[in-house]
Amino acid sequence: MNKSRIFKTLLNITVVSALPFMASAQKVNWQNLDLKTDTTFGISTEKAYKELLKGKKSTKVIVAVNDGGVDAQHEDLKRVMWVNAKEVAGNGKDDDKNGYIDDIHGWNFLGGAKESINYETLxxxxxxxxxxxxxxxxxxxxxxxxxxxxxxxxxxxxxxxxxxxxxxxxxxxxxxxxxxxxxxxxxxxxxxxxxxxxxxxxxxxxxxxxxxxxxxxxxxxxxxxxxxxxxxxxxxxxxxxxxxxxxLNVDYDPRGIVGDDPNNSKEKFYGNNDVAGPDALHGSHVSGIIGADRTNKLGIMGVADNVAIMGVRCTPNGDERDKDVANAIRYAVDNGAKVINMSFGKSYSWDKATVDEAVKYAVSKDVLLVHAAGNDNKDLEVENNFPNSKYLDGTVASSWITVGASGWKDDETLKASFSNFGKTQVDVFAPGVNINSTVPGSKYKEENGTSMASPVVAGLAALIRSYYPKLTAVEVKDIIMKSVVKINHNVSYKKGEGPDAQSVSVPFSDLCVSGGIVNAYNALKLAATYKK
Known part of the structure; x- marks a missing residue:
């Protein structure tokens, strides 16, 4: 799972380094603000609602949050949670015959008969x-x-x-x-x-x-x-x-909790219906960024205003297993998701072929996959990060977007210090620093990471698909890529680790394919020009 914490060593005592301070008035919703009118480098969501979407009709879009768990009862999420209308809650039967019993809000591939996995190995x-x-x-x-x-x-x-x-x-x-x-x-x-x-x-x-x-x-x-x-x-x-x-403990193995054969990637029907699991903080935070209720005057406002959040638990506090990632993608696709957010990643892969097949399946079903680039300040041109859009045969998934994290100031600090990057491996950047969103117990908290930037883009993709439902996943990606706010100045980041790390300054265009920050206003204007 992507970690949003950043640590440093000071005087032989380990402490956590603070991220830049932002005025409290900007904190709550800054990712949705506009650079020109609000002097904050959000994605202009509120401007789009005010100037482009007012009075327009939309279609509900199912967004799967393939993550560590979602609090379906959160005050800002309960109205926007996906509900499987074909399933009768609590009757212990697989009413819709999809292989998953009582999957009302989604499914938990890390669950067993009595409990669910929390901690896992890398x-x-x-x-x-x-x-x-x-x-x-x-x-x-x-x-x-x-x-x-x-x-x-x-x-x-x-x-x-x-x-x-x-x-x-x-x-x-x-x-x-x-x-x-x-x-x-x-x-x-x-x-x-x-x-x-x-x-x-x-x-x-x-x-x-x-x-x-x-x-x-x-x-x-x-x-x-x-x-x-x-x-x-x-x-x-x-x-x-x-x-x-x-x-990092080779003697620790919690997989017996699930009761499956972890080495059998063809096995699909295991787990339980507890979409929250033992730690729903990360997935709930991601969900709120995508689609927290914009009508209830509580908490925060998500990017998209007409979504259904499907919780698909596949990520423990540790590294996700390729088998679970693949099954989570397939579950989301088969149950109607048109956008899948994946705010997780790892440096090694056990069975990439199985994940590739699931991604190909999602692409064939017109689903857009949005993935976090990772939080190690690494160049993905030379470092591995799984899953990714490149298949083992060298071809690339056409409806996949990899997202780096940006801050709110349009200056040399625009690249979040922790964000991975890659001129050909990362597609776009989006807000991912001090993002306030939903956490369990109807509470709210700021988090940092590409884990937060990815759902900003997933929310934008859902927003486009909601108001322009005839657009394909590939077209939505094309729109998001072409409508970024281009960055024409250099950004700085630390190259190397520890005392030998050096600050380097590079053109922002060296960090990602699009060379910019996603923008909802620009994207929706462009979407309107696509003939359907």
Whole structure:
């Protein structure tokens, strides 16, 4: 799953780096604002509704959110959730004969008879676990000629895993130490929620206390102590604990919960109907960006105003399995989705051929697939990110869009610092920084990531298909690509990692195929010119 957190090491203490601050008046809906009228680089959604769509009729479009789970009862989502009218809720029968019992709002391919998977390993971990059995007694001296390529790949993957696990354990130790030291400083200050002024007045007695004072003082310029402690320290602790104990642990395997054969990619009928699962934050956030109720005067407003959100759970807190990704795509297509959002990704693939076949199926059924580019600040021209639009045979999916993340300022910081990019591998950019959206319990939260940029584009695709239902998926992609706001200046990003990282400045056109930020107003004007 794409992660939206960004970490750095400061004075040997791991902390979470704050993203740029935005005025509160702009936060709630900035991705839908207009650069000229609002001085905020959104996609001009509100301008489109006001000037182009007022009084026009639309057709409901089903958008599948293939993700980690959706809170179907959220105040801003419950009216826009897809409802399977052919299924009788709670009767324990497969009324519509589609192979999935009581799939009212979608399906959960990570569920079993009693519970659902929450944490999972990375694909890298699973590949190492598989191949360390195969090559248990193999060395460079005795490896068979026919196995040399696979053995070399295994050694490289094992080294990658060992490095990541070592870093995760070191970061877990660092952030645990930071938290313990911070708790001690807060206790000395004598206030449960100290202010920036309290930290400024604090007299450190040890070097560690001095480093804590400096680190927190810098963080509190942009946020409250509660925000810093909960959203950054505790979230960072949770993140690295998850990495060390689950994601990168070859001894951890929760798949028995599902009860399927994880190595049988042809198996399709497994899971349960719990579309929320144990952690619906990510999928709910994505869903709100696409289509949160625009009529209820609550919370936020989604990009699209006439959609049905179908929850298809295929992404755990870890890497999704190719089998589940393929089945989630097929389920969405077979149950009427015309747009599928996929805010997930990974560096390794177990069975790309199976995913390719599902993507080809979706393309053949006139479905647009929208995928997040990833959050590692990597060039996808040279780095792998799965799934992707390129099939194993070298051909490319015609109705697939890969999305990078942008910020709200039209300057050198426009590319989100974390966003992957690629001159031929990423199609467009869209807002993905400090995006406020729906989270479980009828609450709202800001998140960052290409995971947030992708649903902006999925929402735009649904908006176009809703008001111009005769347009094909390929035509909708064409419209989105041609209607971007072109960026004619350079943007900066960090190249490399750690202390050796350097800031580079490149033309924005080097980052994606279209060379711009998606724009709803331009797209809808262009859509009106397509003859149907």
């Amino acid at each position: 694909e890298l971990t699973r590949l190492v676990r598989r191949d360390q059995v195969r090559f248990a007694s193999t060395t460079d001296a005795n490896v068979a000629e026919k196995d040399k390529k696979d053995f070399e790949a295994f050694k490289k993957e094992r080294a990658d895993l060992e490095q990541q696990l070592g870093e995760a354990k070191a970061n877990l130790s660092g952030i645990t130490g930071f938290k313990n030291a911070l708790d001690a400083v807060v206790k000395k200050i004598g206030k449960e929620v100290p202010t920036a002024d309290d930290f400024a007045k604090f007299k450190p007695e040890t070097p560690v206390e001095g480093r804590i004072q400096n680190a927190v003082a810098g963080a509190l310029k942009d946020m409250t102590f509660t925000e810093f402690y909960n959203d950054q320290i505790l979230e960072g602790l949770k993140y690295y604990t998850q990495q060390a104990n689950y994601n």
